[in-house]
Amino acid sequence: MGKWISSKEFAEKYNLNRDTIVKSTSRADKKGKNFCSIRFNILYFKYSEGVGGYAGKILQIWNTPLSTKQVEAIEKGYPVKYVLEEMGEVVESANTEKHICSENSSKDAVESRD
Structure with missing residues (x-):
C-alpha cells in the first residue's frame, strides 16, 4: 500500500533531481492537473498546507509512480x-x-x- 512522501524523499528514492520534480509539478499544477511525467515515471502529487507561521505549501508525491x-x-x-x-x-x-x-x-x- 502506498503513502505520501516529500519530494526530497521521492527524488532520492528514484535518483531524480528535486528541482526537476518541482518544476514539472508546478507546470502541471498551473494546468489544473494532479499528475505529471518525469523520465517515464508518472507522478501523482498534491500540495498540503505547512504548519507554522512562515510555512508554505508542501509538495507531496505518491511513493510509487502511476x-x-x-x-x-x-x-x-x-x-x-x-x-x-x-x-x-x-x-x-x-x-x-x-x-x-x-x-x-x-x-x-x-x-x-x-
Missing part, C-alpha cells in the same frame, strides 16, 4: 483513493504473478533440458 491505466482512471473520474490503493495493489499483484510465472517457466525449461 501506470497509464491508473492515470486514465483518474481522468475518467474514478475515486483517487480507489485508483491509488485498490488498483495499485491489483497492478502490483499482477506484476508479481507475472514474475512468478516467468520463474516457473524458466525452471520447467531447465528441467526439460536435463
Whole structure:
C-alpha cells in the first residue's frame, strides 16, 4: 500500500533531481492537473498546507509512480483513493504473478533440458 512522501524523499528514492520534480509539478499544477511525467515515471502529487507561521505549501508525491491505466482512471473520474490503493495493489499483484510465472517457466525449461 502506498503513502505520501516529500519530494526530497521521492527524488532520492528514484535518483531524480528535486528541482526537476518541482518544476514539472508546478507546470502541471498551473494546468489544473494532479499528475505529471518525469523520465517515464508518472507522478501523482498534491500540495498540503505547512504548519507554522512562515510555512508554505508542501509538495507531496505518491511513493510509487502511476501506470497509464491508473492515470486514465483518474481522468475518467474514478475515486483517487480507489485508483491509488485498490488498483495499485491489483497492478502490483499482477506484476508479481507475472514474475512468478516467468520463474516457473524458466525452471520447467531447465528441467526439460536435463
